[in-house]
Amino acid sequence: EVQLVESGGGLVQPEGSLRLSCAASGFSFSTYAMHWVRQAPGKGLEYVSAISSNGGNTYYANSVRGRFTISRDNSKNTLYLQMDSLRAEDMAVYYCARQYYGSGTYYDYWGQGTLVTVSS
Amino acid sequence: EIVLTQSPDFQSVTPKEKVTITCRASQSIGSSLHWYQQKPDQSPKLLIKYASQSLSGVPSRFSGSGSGTDFTLTINGLEAEDAATYYCHQSSTWTFGQGTKVEIK
Numbered sequence: 001e002v003q004l005v006e007s008g009g010g011l012v013q014p015e016g017s018l019r020l021s022c023a024a025s026g027f028s029f030s031t032y033a034m035h036w037v038r039q040a041p042g043k044g045l046e047y048v049s050a051i052s053s054n055g056g057n058t059y060y061a062n063s064v065r066g067r068f069t070i071s072r073d074n075s076k077n078t079l080y081l082q083m084d085s086l087r088a089e090d091m092a093v094y095y096c097a098r099q100y101y102g103s104g105t106y107y108d109y110w111g112q113g114t115l116v117t118v119s120s
Numbered sequence: 121e122i123v124l125t126q127s128p129d130f131q132s133v134t135p136k137e138k139v140t141i142t143c144r145a146s147q148s149i150g151s152s153l154h155w156y157q158q159k160p161d162q163s164p165k166l167l168i169k170y171a172s173q174s175l176s177g178v179p180s181r182f183s184g185s186g187s188g189t190d191f192t193l194t195i196n197g198l199e200a201e202d203a204a205t206y207y208c209h210q211s212s213t214w215t216f217g218q219g220t221k222v223e224i225k
């Protein structure tokens with residue numbers, strides 16, 4: 001059974017940092033591209049970042065480029081999102097999602113999400 | 121950036137009624153358009169892939185159509201369990217529509 005379990009969310013002050021993790025199991029993690037998608041309270045879904053299966057290519061939404069860093073450790077089946085210089089508008093539930101094989105495909109599995117609160 | 125615009129933003133529907141949600145892309149995306157359902161306090165769930173391809177385990181009352189810039193999600197015979205927010209999503213540059221909330225009357 002495919003499982004994605006996010007962790008690392010919590011309360012952080014503006015301009016602070018946080019590192020999210022997504023532990024994957026039930027599939028060959030190293031063969032899939034992975035994404036982070038977020039959802040602000042009461043709002044819609046927003047793509048945040050993506051990483052290729054081997055970690056060699058990374059992609060970011062304009063809203064987080066230069067502040068967030070996506071990475072992965074295929075030996076640990078874990079996806080990461082390092083978030084620096086956090087702003088109030090970064091407050092959201094952060095989901096990791098698996099991208100189905102190939103380019104231009106869809107998210108076939110999602111984690112349950114982890115809440116990031118940015119407040120002083 | 122490719123912008124996806126859904127309509128309507130909200131729909132209140134009687135059970136067994138037909139529901140139609142549209143999604144318009146700001147430029148042509150071929151069939152790289154997917155639909156997700158999100159129920160309150162749950163993660164999104166894939167409903168339709170590549171505009172019109174159904175998925176195993178998804179009730180047959182859900183269907184999709186369209187290509188290029190105009191897409192439609194149809195629910196034929198709404199059931200109470202379909203109360204949710206529905207999002208379209210394009211996998212060229214990974215943006216989402218703003219969502220359509222479907223409420224049961």
